[in-house]
Amino acid sequence: MSSSDQLPRVYVARSIPPHGMARLRERCHVIAPEGDEAPTRQEFLDGARGMDALFVFPNVKVDKELLDAAGPQLKVIATYSVGLDHIDINLCKERGVQVGYTPGVLTTATAETGISLLMATARRMGECIQAVKDGSWGTKWERSMWLAGSEIAGSVIGIVGLGRIGLAIAKRLASFEVSKIVYTGRNPRPESADPIGAEYVTFNDLLGQSDFVVIACSVNESNKGLFNAEAFKKMKKSSILINISRGAVIDQDALYEALKSGEIGAAGLDVTTPEPLPPTDPLLALPNCIVTPHVASCTVTTRNNMCDLMADNIFAGLEGRPLKTPAY
């Protein structure tokens, strides 16, 4: 085994699954902070200094400050996500720093999370769990319509962004005998949509027709705040909104108002602004809003697969080969 002086050095932003550490250690000297807590920004900047590779998470901003701190020897950055909104891709391109990410391997787990959130919101699971806990089950359940929710069968599903994840969600929901699947995005995607009979519509059409609106698009400057007060007005009063992309695509204050006033029926969010969402956020006091802590890709198999992809990307970048899954 060569001495760690000769191995390329990779700084890992925080503890990663043992499988990931083992893979990286095959060919790198791995520097990772102790314990489970994330390093502060300054600690991270200090840790990145002189590294050949960086392994980052969606909450680490990869910008000029970080690239300057790392130094010109930095060859590759691997992010443990398919989202890229935390990375200045153009700058990385300019400086010849390769960027790897994890598309594909997390599609299934994320689609599953999207659907579990959709179903939990449709069936008012937050209220149900609470009713069991606080004993109101004993007093109100004899009502014939108590905690009645919405059915997926016979409903119209609207997918905003029929990419890998959006398509995976649509395919799964199709077997629930939905009435129709519509989708929107920059361009139609017949190769994905035709096999499942999904119809390409305008954004406004989707809002007007859908019983369930699922946001599965990537988020950037062009669609930040896409879901604003105007959009909520166009949605059905009974509609359910699910967001598994990025918190920034929703104007969160407008969402609160829409949920409180009954402009839309309910919302299930796995992503918010900020993350973590403070426990005092008004959204958490609403009975018709469920928030989960960004767990979309969280299955053991998926996280290990993401580690493999991340390690392969890093090795390729260090050895000057094309990355397995380059971000650009």
Added chain:
Amino acid sequence: MALRVNCAARFIARWKPRIVFSQTEKLRGAPVICNTNMSSANAPKVFVSRRIPEKAKSLIASQCNAILWEKDEPPTRAEYLEKISGIDGLFCLLTDKIDAQLLDAAGPNLRVVSTMSVGYDHVDVKECARRNISVGYTPGILTKATAELTIALLLATSRRLKEGIRAVETGEWGTWKPMWLCGQGLDGATVGVVGMGRIGYTVAQCLNPFGVARFLYAGHRNADAEAELKAEFVDIDKLYSESDFVVACCALTPETAGMFNADAFRKMKKTAVFVNSSRGGVVNQEDLIAALESGEIGAAGLDVTTPEPLPTDSPLLSLKNCVVLPHIGSATHDTREAMAVLAAENLIAGLKGEKMPSKIDD
């Protein structure tokens, strides 16, 4: 403000038998809820023991002398027994105990009991048969809602939604950690369905595109499930030992009562996710608690328990790896309305001596 119907209806029926009231027609400035038809003397007298969706209520009221319970809170047992005296038909929910005492209180005119549920373990069907009382129920139409809830519960349990929701509410959500709250995926999993009936089959059909590697099932043969989903009919022990997800979709019978006991949990995988949306009685609940506490199985999602409601100090509620929902399997607007309408149709047909759409054979 609507008049409380019982007194008003009886008063009107006795004194003005030929007058017809519509749903919205005003009488002394207040809408009357129940109707009498032209020959009110002949219209059967029924008690509807809860507030039910408008469509079903209208149906009943148009054909019967309906005594409608319109309060949010259910009648006490004493109130119930008093209200049903002399009725011809009864519209009830599954939380009403229809036993000899109740049938006695109703009296000899009672000839139809219609429950707004598919389960009928709350109805003494033998006693009803003895008294020539037809019993209607609502199978088939709640399949989708219940199958969807079963899947919602499975996903909520396997993906640890309860813990996630709680972590957000308590501020335990720190910045993102790689293995925190990691759960089990359906992709590549083996799903074992105990009872491949209407609901079990629909559950399996919906789970199919999630990448399930294999469906195993036990109970009665289902050729359609085998053809469409390549579901394998196996003995229950094989289902326990090989399934990542064990889903109970069987009816509660003497054979299935308490079948999910310590022995069953021991045979299951340590990572198994157990889901029950059938009846609390198929599970030995003490054994389940022990299995969850000791890690004999991975997690459990329950829409049904023993008893119902579950007391708030039940050990099940303090387990991180257990999700309990308050028996909401059929609780969607569409399905509850359809159930109420079917129960109304059962009631009316039975009272007329016509074929009931869904009658329990004894």
